[in-house]
Amino acid sequence: MTRRAFAALALAGAALPADTARADAARRVRIAALDWSGAEALLALGVAPVAVADSAGYRRQFAHAPLPSSAADLGGRWQPNLELLASLKPDLLIVSSERGPDEALELRIAPRLAMSLHGTGLSPLAAAEAALRRVASAVRREAAAEAVIVEAARVFDGIAKSLAASIRPGLIVAVLEPDGRHVTVHAKGGLIGETMERCGIRNAWTRPTASIWGFSRIGIERLAEAPEARIVFVDQGPRTRRALRLLAASTLWQSLPQVAAGRVARIPDLFPFGGLPTAVRLARELDSIVARGVVHAG
Missing domain, CATH: 3.40.50.1980 (Nitrogenase molybdenum iron protein domain)
Structure with a gap:
C-alpha cells in the first residue's frame, strides 16, 4: 500500500549513510494528511506534511504540534479538495480508517495509509502508540517514534509518581x-x-x-x-x-x-x-x- 512512498524514500537516501539517509529521505517525501492525528504523528516524527485537511481547525486543537505555514489547506476533512490534492503530487496520503467515499479517487492520486485509533481491540494509548509506529515505518523514522513513546511514558510516570x-x-x-x-x-x-x-x-x-x-x-x-x-x-x-x-x-x-x-x-x-x-x-x-x-x- 505504501510502495510509492517507500520507493521515494529509497531513491532519496541511496547515496547517504543509513541514519542520515532515513532522516533526509523522510523530509523529502511529500505527504498529505487528511487525518489530523496523522498530521500530528508526522510532526512528532519531525516530518512536515505538504498539506492538511482543514488546517485552521488543526491549528486550533493541536497547538502542541504546530503546522508550518507552508502546508496547503485541503479544505474539509470529510470532503477535501481532491483537485488541489492531486496538483500537489503527494507520495503518500494519511487518511482516517473511517474514510470511504473518496477512496477510489484518492488511490489514483497516491497510496493511502489509514490511521486506526478506534475499533482496533487496543486501549486508546496502545492504539496511539501502534499508529505512531505505523506512520514512522512508512516514513522510516522508527527511532524518532520510539523516542516519542519513551518521553510520553516518562511524563505519565512522573505525574503518577507525584500524585501517588x-x-x-x-x-x-x-x-x-x-x-x-x-x-x-x-x-x-x-x-x-x-x-x-x-x-x-x-x-x-x-x-x-x-x-x-x-x-x-x-x-x-x-x-x-x-x-x-x-x-x-x-x-x-x-x-x-x-x-x-x-x-x-x-x-x-x-x-x-x-x-x-x-x-x-x-x-x-x-x-x-x-x-x-x-x-x-x-x-x-x-x-x-x-x-x-x-x-x-x-
Missing part, C-alpha cells in the same frame, strides 16, 4: 454544549479517560457510557452526582463562549456545588481523537490544574 502520595478530588473533563443545558463528559474508554487513569488523576465521572470513544452527553444537573469534583472544560472558542453566557444566567449551573465553590477550570481546545502527543499535552495540563488548584473560569 496525595489525596485529591477527582476531575470531570467536559465540553460545555452551546445550548447551556448539556455537557459532554469524558469517562473511561477514551483517550482522555485512559490518559487520566495512566497518570493517576482520578476521573470523577465513573458512570458507564455506550460510546466507543468514552464520552457521554448529559444534562448539567447530573454534574451534582460528583459534588466534590473539579470541573475542567475544554475551551472550544465560540461554542464555549455561547455556553458560558447562557450558564452565567442559569440558576441550575450556578447552584452546582463545584461552581458555587469555584472549582471550575478551562483547558485549551483539544482534539479527543488525537494521538500520543495529544495525550501528553492533556496530561501536563491536567497535572497543572491539580497541582496549582483551580482557577475560576469566570
Whole structure:
C-alpha cells in the first residue's frame, strides 16, 4: 500500500549513510494528511506534511504540534479538495480508517495509509502508540517514534509518581454544549479517560457510557452526582463562549456545588481523537490544574 512512498524514500537516501539517509529521505517525501492525528504523528516524527485537511481547525486543537505555514489547506476533512490534492503530487496520503467515499479517487492520486485509533481491540494509548509506529515505518523514522513513546511514558510516570502520595478530588473533563443545558463528559474508554487513569488523576465521572470513544452527553444537573469534583472544560472558542453566557444566567449551573465553590477550570481546545502527543499535552495540563488548584473560569 505504501510502495510509492517507500520507493521515494529509497531513491532519496541511496547515496547517504543509513541514519542520515532515513532522516533526509523522510523530509523529502511529500505527504498529505487528511487525518489530523496523522498530521500530528508526522510532526512528532519531525516530518512536515505538504498539506492538511482543514488546517485552521488543526491549528486550533493541536497547538502542541504546530503546522508550518507552508502546508496547503485541503479544505474539509470529510470532503477535501481532491483537485488541489492531486496538483500537489503527494507520495503518500494519511487518511482516517473511517474514510470511504473518496477512496477510489484518492488511490489514483497516491497510496493511502489509514490511521486506526478506534475499533482496533487496543486501549486508546496502545492504539496511539501502534499508529505512531505505523506512520514512522512508512516514513522510516522508527527511532524518532520510539523516542516519542519513551518521553510520553516518562511524563505519565512522573505525574503518577507525584500524585501517588496525595489525596485529591477527582476531575470531570467536559465540553460545555452551546445550548447551556448539556455537557459532554469524558469517562473511561477514551483517550482522555485512559490518559487520566495512566497518570493517576482520578476521573470523577465513573458512570458507564455506550460510546466507543468514552464520552457521554448529559444534562448539567447530573454534574451534582460528583459534588466534590473539579470541573475542567475544554475551551472550544465560540461554542464555549455561547455556553458560558447562557450558564452565567442559569440558576441550575450556578447552584452546582463545584461552581458555587469555584472549582471550575478551562483547558485549551483539544482534539479527543488525537494521538500520543495529544495525550501528553492533556496530561501536563491536567497535572497543572491539580497541582496549582483551580482557577475560576469566570
